[in-house]
Each structure stands twice: as C-alpha cells, then as structure tokens.
Amino acid sequence: xxxxxxxxxxxxxxxxxxxxxxxxxxxxxxxxxxxxxxxxxxxxxxxxxxxxxxxxxxxxxxxxxxxxxxxxxxxxxxxxxxxxxxxxxxxxxxxxxxxxxxxxxxxxxxxxxxxxxxxxxxxxxxxxxxxxxxxxxxxxxxxxxxxxxxxxxxxxxxxxxxxxxxxxxxxxxxxxxxxxxxxxxxxxxxxxxxxxxxxxxxxxxxxxxxxxxxxxxxxxxxxxxxxxxxxxxxxxxxxxxxxxxxxxxxxxxxxxxxxxxxxxxxxxxxxxxxxxxxxxxxxxxxxxxxxxxxxxxxxxxxxxxxxxxxxxxxxxxxxxxxxxxxxxxxxxxxxxxxxxxxxxxxxxxxxxxxxxxxxxxxxxxxxxxxxxxxxxxxxxxxxx
Numbered sequence: 001x002x003x004x005x006x007x008x009x010x011x012x013x014x015x016x017x018x019x020x021x022x023x024x025x026x027x028x029x030x031x032x033x034x035x036x037x038x039x040x041x042x043x044x045x046x047x048x049x050x051x052x053x054x055x056x057x058x059x060x061x062x063x064x065x066x067x068x069x070x071x072x073x074x075x076x077x078x079x080x081x082x083x084x085x086x087x088x089x090x091x092x093x094x095x096x097x098x099x100x101x102x103x104x105x106x107x108x109x110x111x112x113x114x115x116x117x118x119x120x121x122x123x124x125x126x127x128x129x130x131x132x133x134x135x136x137x138x139x140x141x142x143x144x145x146x147x148x149x150x151x152x153x154x155x156x157x158x159x160x161x162x163x164x165x166x167x168x169x170x171x172x173x174x175x176x177x178x179x180x181x182x183x184x185x186x187x188x189x190x191x192x193x194x195x196x197x198x199x200x201x202x203x204x205x206x207x208x209x210x211x212x213x214x215x216x217x218x219x220x221x222x223x224x225x226x227x228x229x230x231x232x233x234x235x236x237x238x239x240x241x242x243x244x245x246x247x248x249x250x251x252x253x254x255x256x257x258x259x260x261x262x263x264x265x266x267x268x269x270x271x272x273x274x275x276x277x278x279x280x281x282x283x284x285x286x287x288x289x290x291x292x293x294x295x296x297x298x299x300x301x302x303x304x305x306x307x308x309x310x311x312x313x314x315x316x317x318x319x320x321x322x323x324x325x326x327x328x329x330x331x332x333x334x335x336x337x338x339x340x341x342x343x344x345x346x347x348x349x350x351x352x353x354x355x356x357x358x359x360x361x362x363x364x365x366x367x368x369x370x371x372x373x374x375x376x377x378x379x380x381x382x383x384x
Contacts, residue, residue, distance in 0.1 A: 005055030009257075019227065020053060028344035030300050031362045031382040034372045037067035039084055039091055041378030044074065045365025049105040049112070051134070053087045054111055056094075057365060061173055061378060064091060071377065081105075081114065083137075086359040086381070087111060092161075094137040096121050096130070106154035106261060107162065108183060110134045111197075113161050115151030118132045129154075129163060131183070145171050145186035147179075153203040154251075157234050159183055160192070164200030164214055171373025178203075178221075180237065185202075194237020196221050196230075202253040206231075206260065206276040212241055213260050215250025229262055231279060242279030246270070246317075248307045254295045254355075258334060261301050263294035268316025271303045283337030286316035287330075288323065293366075297357025298384065300340060304352025328352050328368070344372040344382070358382050 003082040043061035050056075063075040064082050067089075076091060080098040086093055100118035107113070114121065114130045122139040128151045131143035153164035163170070163184045176279045177200045180192035196218035203214050207234050211231040214221070222229040222238060227245035232238060248266025255261065259282065260274045269291040272284040289307035296302075309323035310330055326338065328351035331340040346352055347370040354365035362382040369377045 005352050025156045029093040030340045035380040036383050039064045045369050045378050046103050046353050048107045048365050049357040050352045050356045053105045053359050056105050058105050060101050094321050096132045096137040103152050104154040106156045108156040113153045113154050117150045122195045138226045143186040152201045155205050156307050157205050160204050164203040166199050192237040201251050204253040204255045207257045215253050217249045217254045244281040251292050252294045256296045263291035265290045266316050269305050269307050270316045286311040286314050288320050292353050293355040295355040295357050299334050301334050302331050302355050303353050304329050306351040346371050
C-alpha cells in the first residue's frame with residue numbers, strides 16, 4: 001500500500017487566517033463549493049479516470065452506495081473498482097472485481113488498465129496490473145504481465161502502457177521501478193530501458209507526447225542525478241532535459257498543454273507547476289501536510305492532501321507562519337499559482353488521495369466521510 005506520512009498539525013492551526021506575505025486571494029472560476037449528490041464508497045478511493053461521461057474509480061473499497069445512504073445501507077458490491085455515468089449519476093454494471101487495492105487507472109480507447117497490489121481480476125490471475133474491457137469490465141486475457149510488487153502509476157502513449165511503482169522485476173526480468181509494456185500483449189518493450197533507483201509513484205505524459213514525466217522517491221534515473229522528478233523518452237526511457245528537481249518526494253502528477261503539475265511531501269507538503277518543455281518550475285505552493293493528489297481543470301489547479309492550512313507561494317511548513325485555512329483541498333490559478341477562494345473543507349485525518357476533472361465536473365476521492373458539510377464518503381463530485 002502506498003506510504004503516507006501522518007499530518008503534523010502546527011500551533012498556527014485554528015488561528016484566524018491571514019494573507020501570506022506576497023500571496024493574494026484570487027477569485028477565479030473554480031467549481032461549485034458543495035458536491036452534487038453521487039454514489040459513495042465504503043473505503044478509500046485512490047485513483048480516478050474520466051473518459052467522456054464515465055468516471056472509473058479504484059481504491060480500497062469493497063462496496064458503493066447511493067448518495068445520502070449511511071454506511072451499511074444500500075450497499076452494492078464493487079471490489080476495489082467501480083464506474084459511474086456522470087451525466088445521469090448512475091452506477092454502471094462495469095465490475096472487474098479486483099482482489100486487492102487499486103492504486104492507478106489509465107484508459108486507452110476500449111481498454112482500462114488497472115495497477116495496484118491485487119493478484120486477481122475477475123477471478124483470474126493478474127499480478128498487480130491488468131487490462132479490462134471499458135464497457136463490460138471483463139479482463140483481457142491476452143494482457144497478462146507479471147509484476148513482483150505494487151504498481152502505483154500508469155500512463156498510456158501509442159501502443160505502450162507505462163508503469164511506475166515498487167517493483168524490481170517484470171515478466172521475470174529486472175525492471176527497477178519503471179517499465180513500458182505492449183498495451184495489447186503485456187510483453188516488455190525491450191527498446192524502453194528507463195530505470196530509477198527508488199519507488200516511482202506517478203507517471204504522466206506531456207500533452208505533446210514528447211516526454212514521459214515521472215515522480216517519486218528516487219534520486220537517480222538511468223544512473224544520472226534526477227531528484228524526485230524527471231523526464232524520459234517515451235521510446236527509449238533515456239533521460240531527457242528537466243531543469244528543476246525537488247528536495248521532496250513526488251506523490252502525484254498531472255499535465256495539460258500549459259504545464260506539468262506535481263504534488264508532494266517534504267516539510268509539510270508541496271505542490272508546483274513546471275514548464276512542460278524545459279522542466280523549469282513556474283510557481284509553487286506549500287501546505288502544513290502532504291499534498292497527495294493534483295489535477296488541472298478549466299484553468300485551475302486543484303490540490304488535495306492531509307493538510308489543514310495553505311502556507312503561501314513557498315515551500316511547505318509543518319507549522320505555517322501565516323496560515324490560510326484550507327482543510328484537505330484547495331485551488332490555485334493555473335497560470336500564476338494564486339490561491340482561489342474555493343474552500344469546500346474535507347474531513348478525516350488523511351483526507352484526499354485522488355482528483356480528476358472532466359465532463360463538467362471535478363471528481364475527488366479519499367478517506368473522507370464529509371465534504372463541505374455534506375455526508376459523502378470516499379468519492380465526491382463538484383459541478384462547474
């Protein structure tokens with residue numbers, strides 16, 4: 001299971017929020033402040049993928065239930081994965097039935113890729129990664145690679161699917177923390193030889209397809225110094241130029257044509273934007289606890305985690321000097337990093353683990369049971 005640090009709440013928490021020196025509250029077009037009624041889960045949601053009007057979710061849950069139903073009421077079995085129609089709100093029949101935690105989801109056309117710690121999908125042996133039909137949820141028998149430890153990140157480009165995680169062997173051969181597989185057969189792409197010296201927690205493609213950006217706890221990629229964030233060639237895995245690295249581990253990544261956005265740990269927590277061409281950091285923000293999820297949607301970057309305060313346009317702090325209250329979720333302007341007024345307030349100790357935007361909604365997953373004062377466990381949807 002992915003490791004998370006427990007929030008250390010500082011003495012400044014609970015003090016009336018003050019503007020951090022150099023920061024200003026921006027009033028942009030963030031999503032609405034309260035979630036719309038939606039299905040809930042009985043446990044943590046770790047991953048969300050949006051394709052058209054469908055939301056695919058994965059995590060540690062074993063059932064889902066309708067909006068407003070308390071735990072134990074209206075439960076429908078869904079082991080670690082489920083899908084919803086975002087237009088109608090309906091639970092879909094899609095039910096791959098994974099045997100263990102799902103940490104990552106990626107979609108390519110009619111195929112949904114799942115990564116995590118499971119060993120079976122649909123009752124069939126699939127070692128920590130699987131491909132399933134996007135409509136029926138049935139596992140695709142031809143895709144059956146073996147991975148010796150947890151898969152934490154997935155990305156798809158062309159005919160390949162890229163995996164990051166804790167693994168050191170794939171298909172019986174040495175592949176340390178990063179690998180490319182043929183998306184149809186599951187065979188290892190021998191042309192891609194990229195590797196890291198420690199866990200890769202997140203992978204994403206730049207929107208032009210030129211770079212595979214990886215984040216994690218590593219300090220070297222392909223034998224060269226690349227602290228916690230790096231870019232590699234999607235074809236060969238060779239290290240590519242990336243100007244700014246971080247002193248803290250990267251937990252999650254997101255990208256659009258304007259930037260690559262990273263969420264991470266460190267002193268408190270951190271999130272930042274990078275130029276997708278040069279890899280130079282364009283802005284950063286800090287919190288008083290880890291940032292575990294990030295997405296970009298309609299000109300806003302949303303960051304979720306287990307913090308209680310935003311510390312300003314700076315590195316994170318366990319105790320913010322001038323805290324601005326933001327309980328587990330915040331939004332900033334995509335271009336400037338300026339904090340937005342949006343503040344839904346999410347409960348629970350560990351908070352938010354997954355974010356995605358699409359179909360006119362922001363989708364959020366995690367450990368919570370209440371969002372913006374509304375009883376809603378595990379999964380929430382905010383309309384525009």
